[in-house]
Amino acid sequence: MPVLPAHDVSPYDCPALIARRGVSSVLTEDGEILSLARAETLALLARSAPPLLVHGPATMRQLDCAIPAPPAPWLDLLELFLFLHPARNVAPTPLGLALALDVPPPVTLEADFLHMLLNVMFQDLERRSGGTDGDAMRALLPALSRAGWAWAPALGERLGPARMESLHPLEAVRVWRRLPKWEEVAPRPQPGSQRVTQAEARARLGEILGSNAEARPGQADFASVATAAFEPRAEFGSPHVVLAEAGTGTGKTLGYVAPSSLWAERNGGAVWISTYTKHLQRQIEQELTRLHPDEATRRRAVVVRKGRENYLCLLNMEDAVNTAASRGEMAAPNVISLALLARWAEATRDGDLMGGDLPGWFGELFGSGTVFGMADRRGECIHGACPHYQRCFVEHTIRRARDADLVVANHALVMTQAAWASLSKDDVPEEDTTPTRYVFDEGHHLPDAADSAFAVALSGLETAELRRWLLGAEGSRSRARGLRRRLEDLVAFAPGLEAPLDAVLQAARALPAPGWLGRLHDPATPSPTQDEIENPTERLLRALEVQTRARHVSARSGGMQTARKKGDAECDLHPVDPAVAEAAETLLRALKRLHEPLETLTKRLTHQLSEDQETLDSAMRGRIEALVRSLRRRAISRVAGWTGLLEATQIPLEPDTRPVHIDFIRSESIAARGVRGDEHDIGLHRHWLDPTVPFAAIMQAPAHGLLITSATLRDQTRDTPDEATHETAWDAAEERLGATHFPAPAIRASLISPFDYAHQTRAYVVDDLPRDDIAVLASAYRSLFLAAHGGALGLFTAISRLRAVHKRIVEPLEVAGLPLYAQHVDAMDNATLVDIFRTEIDSCLLGTDAMRDGVDVPGDALRMVVFERTPWPRPDILHRERRLYLSHGAPKEYDDRLTRMKLRQAFGRLIRKSSDYGVFVMLDRRMPSRLFSAFPEGVTVRRMGLNETLGDISEFLQERTLRSTDAQSLS
Incomplete structure (x- = not known):
């Protein structure tokens, strides 16, 4: 696509474009809706004003065009949405915008729908233009206008001039001068040790869920089991350790939130809820709106904690703004991103750049270097010597966490904080108050997190x-x-x-x-x-x-x-x-x-x-x-x-x-x-060799209770249900998770999934594909995704194969109306990719480990999971040594155990609620039958050729779709 000149024309006089591989939808300047091939689309745009679109870089990729250097020669509705709603995330597609703006989308999205979205946003702008938010927007427009931001003329026309002209157009970008200051408060007393009874935990769970919640039989039982982690500690260095395996669909998040919130309120202390990734932190935070629907109450009671490198550093931003001011017009593109970042900084809950309320597509629109450059990723914080210390987002979050009830952290941060607390001197206290109660969600990742933390x-x-x-x-x-x-x-x-x-x-x-x-x-x-x-x-x-x-x-x-x-x-x-x-x-x-x-x-x-x-x-x-x-x-x-x-x-x-x-x-x-x-x-x-040794060592002194939970704590196979095998599986789980390094024996609990997997799922191993033919592998993915009509998650054990398959199938899938997104290809974070996948019901997504574990996509948006190879452990030196010394003389079974747990996690993405249905496909004909026990009770794994598999899948999915449609009609 040629670089277009910036025109000060009304957005309504510009063509609107929804680009697709094959045929794009274009609303011409004369109001005519056309369906055009790529060459015709480019020819029309070359002689037109800048187009109105959603997500410019993605649009250019659809048209196989180079992405021009900023400022962008188009009117991107995402940028307008960001200006109006700076701390609201949205799936960066026309449908995502429609859902965020509460605009009912038509069955088929054509380019004229973009004008409807534009109308809604301009109406919102007019409603807010008279208040303080309108003043803030007006103040930023001089800098954005000089930098050549495409939306500046239209916004200036509707907002009017700033009420007080600043001395410098970048004055409004200097957000650090306007942010509120935090103030020191008296330290929080040590928490009490009052217990939470099982009946109280169940009652709190009922309050959180309300009367209209979906019944989950095991959820109340899980809440009861979790209370054991909140019992008073009987001996120093001997915390209560509860291992609670909760099958997919149990509702474990709210199950542990119920006793956690009760204990925190009753004892005046914080419970730290830890998970493996920033994306999962976000999911837990969203679940906590059920506990505290009121935003002000939730802000007081719940704090998300991450490492310093995730937050906006105001000193870095000041340096960037001063540099832009000294360079003049040469820094114009950077001024746009800085001005919009300043707009976000005044609206953000906590200044979290990475997975917080800054939209995950910000870096793709304005350059990922801007986002990363605004964080302290090199440990250069000067703390109290910083002129912005009392406005610092990190310091504010640390202080909020000291008085919170629930702190949502990640395993890496928890281990780091506990390690430093164990080594700190009395005269130099740690930043964070050391908690006494911990919940480790996605607990099967504790060994991996400890391995990274203590290496x-x-x-x-x-x-x-x-x-x-x-x-x-x-x-x-x-x-x-x-x-x-x-x-x-x-x-x-x-x-x-x-x-x-x-x-x-x-x-x-x-x-x-x-x-x-x-x-x-x-x-x-x-x-x-x-x-x-x-x-x-x-x-x-x-x-x-x-x-x-x-x-x-x-x-x-x-x-x-x-x-x-x-x-x-x-x-x-x-x-x-x-x-x-x-x-x-x-x-x-x-x-x-x-x-x-x-x-x-x-x-x-x-x-x-x-x-x-x-x-x-x-x-x-x-x-x-x-x-x-x-x-x-x-x-x-x-x-x-x-x-x-x-x-x-x-x-x-x-x-x-x-x-x-x-x-x-x-x-x-x-x-x-x-x-x-x-x-x-x-x-x-x-x-x-065993990374849970240092993990247990640092947790013994501060922790009074630990709840370690996941859907896959054990390698519990369905083929040998005798009691001795159950005990062996629990023993192996305790050893792998480090529970054996704590003085007191762990409390074990298992709650099965409520789903009827025999009727809701099918599982296949395709047995006629050559192993190392990337063209055949790509063809299989394309055929399977087409058979499912989208809603498919493709998992890979190697990034190189993911990229090779994506390159081969992206165009035919998108021509068929199935958008394809991919981790390690699209320049968006995982959370944004999952948001798009969840929103665009017929889209497809490719990913690796991060997409295999902990992604929650209920409903029709995920109806197929395809794995390209058996996820054996990586045969490196670390695995070789652990296999030798930690397998108790059974190295092959050690490999199988790790592999089965990965398969269980992958299969667990498929069914998230009782009305879900879907298929799991393994494309590795070498997958041994002994691994089939990784799948839930009732799932029969079928070995078939690709063509036979495609026919069976089509029949199964069509049947389930008809049942779902009939059920909706009756309701």
Whole structure:
């Protein structure tokens, strides 16, 4: 599509466009609705005013056009919606907009429907133009007009000029000057220990559900079981641990919310509800509207907590706005995104950029770099020294969480907070009050979360990041201040900090210098010898690469080169190559020279807290405490972990000894991080053999009760229902989840799913497809999705195969009226993709692990799940060692157990309520029958050829559709 000039014309005089592969719908400037092929559509648009559309980048992809640089040469209704409703998410499609605006959509959406959506939004604009919100919109228009925003002329005509002309058009974008300040309050007393009875939990559940809720027989039983996690603790270090497996459809979220909310209200403490991903946090938050329908009450009682890197940093935004002001018109596209981000910042509940109330498509419309650049993703927060500290979204959220009843967090944050609380000093308290009651939803992911939380990586990126945090930007254009800038006024106040600070900054030069990646991996640069690399970290990285190249075992010919194309290569650390051992010893000495002054600096800062109690105001005290925490977390703990890893290179492994840790070398592609695709990072990695050991260790002291729940805690097979097998399955679950590391025995409970899977589902294994023919695989996906008429979720075990299949089937599906979306292809977050999939009933979605677990899409929007391969565990070094030591001599059964649980999770996406129906298809003919027990009781797995499967699926889905239609007619 050609880049069109910006015209100051009425949106009603512009053509309207709903683009589709094949035939698009166009409303011409003369009011004629046309159905045009791609070439005709482009020809019409080339001679017209900018079109009115929904989601410009997606529209361009439908027309196979390059996406022009902003400001966009079209009138995107999503941008107008964002301006009017800045903190409301919406599926970014015409139907999604219609539902958000409460406009009944026609059966077939044609381009003239966009004018109806435009009318509704302009009417809304007129209603709000007279109030304070109208003033806020008017104030932003001068900046948006100068930046060339397509909607500015039409909005200016309807809103009129600002009532008070600002001194500078960007003044309205400086939102940090207008946001409310938080204020310190007295600390919350320790919570009580009053119990919640089962009868009380059931009564609270009834209040939440109301009289018209769908009956779920096991939900009240689940609420009763959950109360055991809220019993008073009898002994220090021995929390109550409840393992509650709740089959899909039990209603476990509200089941645990009932006793959790009662306990919090009764005892004046917070219950932390933890789940695996940010998307699942959002789902739980939405469920909590049932508990607190009133928004003001819910804001007081419920807080969502994430890591700092998820929130808008006002100092980053100030820097971006000042940069835009200094560059003038050159920064015009950036001004549009900053102005709309400022509009959102005044409306947001908590400033959450990543999965919060900033629409997930914002980055696709205005550049993902804008969103990521506004967050503190490098740990550069200066806390109390920041001029916006008392308006900071992160600090406000932390303080709200201290007084909340329910805090919705994720496993990674919970483990990090608990770990730091266990190591923190009394004179430097943690940011968050340590809770005593925890609910771990999606508990089957606890081992994975613990594995990530307690792993150590000494890699090029990790070490270079620490150098940047300590020394600052070192000449690059960045606001990275470095440690000296953060401490300069404190050094003047306490001269004793000067010497250790200088020593830290000098020792930090042992870490990789800027440009290290190109020096080590640029194929155009001759490889230097180890003697030529003076930097000790870079010398070690080079030695690690040589050892990995020599020892990596590739599944295909080509050795290391093949592995690099796949972005992954690894080898055992032991036996250690002499060059690696020598380089590691040199770096070990350098890191000890860094660790010592870091400890000294931290101790002297802590000393200031005790020595100057009378002279330090609360702001300065808070700033010093934050600096101490930052030094411990970002520097001291990292260096200590790296030191332990390097010491392991000097000690040979003892044969036939069960290790505590697994140490290995890994090379990974970093193309996904914005670096050239042919470059990779390399480093030493250390993982716990059993990561639930440190998890249990950090949770024993603070926790009084833990509820661990999921639909798949056990590998409970249906083929052997005897009591001994049930006990064995529970024993394996306790070991995998770490329950055996707690002193008190876990309480076990299982509630079966209420669904009639035999009548609601069918399951197939297609047995006539070749394994490695991507064209045949794509053809199978296309045929299956067409047979289901959409509403299909395709799951993949490899991103490369997902992308290859998407490329081959996107056009034929969309020509047939079935829109196709894909994780790792569409530049939208997972939550937005699921929103679209849920809204567009006949759409299809491709995804990997994140779509396999925890996605809740009830109703007709999901009626087929297709898995491309049996999801065996990845055969890497970590799995090899755990399979060896944690399988109790049955490694094949260990693999099967992990695989069955993935299959159970995938099948669980299919049926979310009693009226749902659907089919599950596995395209891997090698899937063994022993894995069929992963599916629920009543599900018969049928092995068929593709054509026979397609016929059976069509018959089943048509029959269920007719039944559903008849039931709706009778009702």
